[in-house]
Structure formats: structure tokens, C-alpha cells
Amino acid sequence: MRSWSIGAIGLAGLAAIVGASYSSPEALLAVGVLTAVGVGIGWPHFLGIPARKTLAVLIGLPGVGSAIGATYLPAPGFLDWTPSFMAAGVMAVFVMQLIRGTGQAQRLESTLGSCAGVMLSCLGAGWIACFRFNGVREMLLVAAISAAIALLAGLIRWPDRVVAPLGVIGAGLAGPLAGLVFSDIAVLPAVIVGVVVGAVLVSFRRLVILRGESLSFAAALGMGLGPVAAVGSLAYFIDKLLIF
Template sequence: MIRWIRVAVALVLVLALSASVYWGYTLFLLATGLIVFGVAYGWPRLTDSPQPRATSIMLALFGIGGLYAAWHDSTAPYLDWLPVLAGLGLLWTFVQNLTRGIGASYAVANVSAQVSGLVIVLSASTWVAAITIPGDKEAIVIGLASLIVAQCMTALPWPAIYTSPLAIVMSTAVAGILSVLVFAPALSLASALSLGVVMGLLVAAVDRMLGLVAYAKFQAANLEASQNIEVKKNVEKARSFAVQLALGAAPIALGGVVVYALERLAS
């Protein structure tokens, strides 16, 4: 049941992005900001960061910075400031972890997790870049629809050996149907099917990789440290929601890279 929380999170984000595509650029920017805040809050809890608040602040600041930079970039490729932000984010990550001390435990794992979170929040800015590219925006809507369908498939209570292929097949089918019945001839069937396949692969891969992180031994560290049963329950509930929030928002943030690449190729 708890796996469906990520689907609910993804559905809210997808609906916000899909609707704002046609309602205005500013609304789309705000909807993309929800993705950033979802990842910023959930990622440190998913990876069991020893500095969750500092990491959340860092991810939120750089994620919003990426959105702002893409919003104000009026010339292709619309992501000129992204390398600068990535470099500054890496510097922040190393400095933040140095404050824990030279002999801090799991330093490599923590740095790796924080850098991964940085990549994901900066990826959200590609949605803003994608909508900035002149032309039709059907690829954005089809990509979002494929993402949510794939998320639903991976949330089914079956082994990943079944849900992962199902996610790819269903996301591809939905992309093809939308291309033929709704958005023809703005987006070719071949492009739509390719988009569906990649989105399905993306969601399946994120589900497999981050799902393993969610059940890693580090996730139980704070719970074992607590001797109070009620505190354990409260911490577990809060962490479970944050973990599902990250698992729901991360594929959508990364999906922007795919849509942006398709829009750039088509422009």
C-alpha cells in the first residue's frame, strides 16, 4: 500500500506540469518547483543523510537556482548556467562533509548520495528548458503521461521481473495511443514510441536502484538508536513518506532530460 504513495505524489506533479503547459510559463515554473522541493525533502531521508536539514537546504537552493537560470536563459541550449551550478554544488557537498570531521563514518557514501541528489534536482530545470524551446509541446504531455503509467506499473505488488517490463510496455503503448489519437500529426508515432520506451526504462531503472537504497541497512540506523517505541513509529512514518516522496519525484525530474533532448532534436 505504501508504494502507492509515490504514485500519488507523481500524479500530483504530473497533473501540475501537464495543466500548466497550456496555462502559462510561470505556472509551469512553479509546478517544476514542486518537483525540486519533493526531491530536496525526500532525498536526504531516502539516503539516510547524517545532515538531512543541511542537505535539503542545499538541494532546494541549487534546484531553484537551476530553474531560475533556465527561466532567464533566452538562447539555446537554455541551460548555460547548469555546469556552473553543478560545480558550485559539488564544492558545497565537499565542504559540508568536511564539517563532519576527517574521520566521519560513511563519508564516501554520504558524498555520493548528495552528489546524486544534486544531479536529480538540477535535472528538473530541463523541463523549463524544454518548454522554452520554440514549437509544439506535445512531447512534454506524452512524456508525462508515460511517466505516470510506468510509475503505476512499478507500484504493483509483484516482483520487479514482472513490473519492470510491464512499465516499459505500458508507457510505450500510452505514448503511441496519445500520438495517434490525440496529438497527430504534431508528434510522429516513431518519436512517441521512442519516448515511451525511454520513459519506461527510466522509471523501471529508478525503481530498481532507488528501491534498493530505500531498504538498505542505513535506513534502520536512526530507528535502532531510539529506545522509545512511539518515537520509532513516528520516525518510521515520517521517513516512509519522505522516501516515497523522493521515489515519486525523482523519475519525473530525470524525465525532463529525455523530453528536453527530444525537443532539441526536433527543433
């Protein structure tokens, strides 16, 4: 698949998150679980590392647990279980690599890359926490719209030195505009959310460019959903620090 498919998958994931937030907490949980599963399945394929089926389980399950915890834990500790799931996932990856034994192909790359995948999978629970934090969809919408602008900028087939600033600036402008239209969020927090979200997403675009190979659907799925999952927790913590 071509690199633009990653952006399309990311946009579809964002649309599913926003749509589920207008439906029910259970629907948002289902999207969170599917996102974690998608990251678990796709991330090892993107990295091109061995033992992909086993690593898919080790990466996806902590994210599923984090999403469940963010849905049902009482306020304000929506993400209290997330660090524990991250730690458990990282330990499981190390144990798995020990079982594989020394001398195995791409052992270091597999370990480090899988640990990063565990973190991305678990950070997706931030979208659920962001929704539950103040009981409205304000920051969730601002973050999702900013992320969508950055992903759309990433679809432009221009040099990265042009697309990267464009994505960050576009997301930074989209944040306050979305805040003014859809909520009463102050300009400063909305700008910060937009800029941070844009910077994260254009950084992941750079990873795709550096890989420089045609992607399978599974690889595009993991790379499309991974950064989308990450920006959910960013939006939640910025919301928590700057608004309340």
C-alpha cells in the same frame, strides 16, 4: 508510508507540471521550484544519511536556480546554466563533507548520494526547457503520459521481473499513442521517449525495492519527485535531437 505512495506522489507531480504548462510560464516555474525543493528535502531522508537539513539546502538550491535559468534564459540556451548549478551543488556537497571532518558516519554514502540528488534536482528544469523549446506542449505531454503509464505499472504489486518490462513496454506504447492523439510528433521519437522514460522510472522502482524499509513522507516525496524531475531533461534532449 507504503511504497505505492511514491508512485502517487510522482503522478501528482506530473499532473502539476502538465496543469502548469496550460497556465503560464510563471506557474510552470513555481512547480519546477517546488519540485526541486521537494527533491532537496526528501532525498537525504530516502538515503538515510546524516546532516539532512544542510544537505536539503545544498540539493534543492541548485535545482531552484536551474528552473529560474530555464525560464528566463533566451533561446536556445534554456539549460545553459544547469551544468554550472550542478557543479556548484556538487562542490558545495564536497565542501560540506570536508567541514564535517574525517571519521563521520556514512561520509562516502552521503557524498555520493547527495551528488546524485543535486543532479536530479537540476534536471527538473528540463520540463521548462521542453515547454519553451518549440512553444507548444507536444513533447511535454508525450513524456508526461509515458511517465504516468510507467508509474501506474509500478503500483502493481507483482515481481519486478514482470513489472519492469511491463512499465517499459507500456510507456513505449503510450508515447506514440499520445503523439497521435495530442500532436503530430513522429512515431519514432515518441517511442524513444516512452521507452527511455519507462526504463528510468522502473529503475528507480528497483531502488525502492532494494531499500526494503518503510518510508517516511519526506523520503517518499524525494523518491517520488526525483525520477519525475529526471525525465523532463530526457524528454527535452530527445525532442531537440530527433525532431528538430
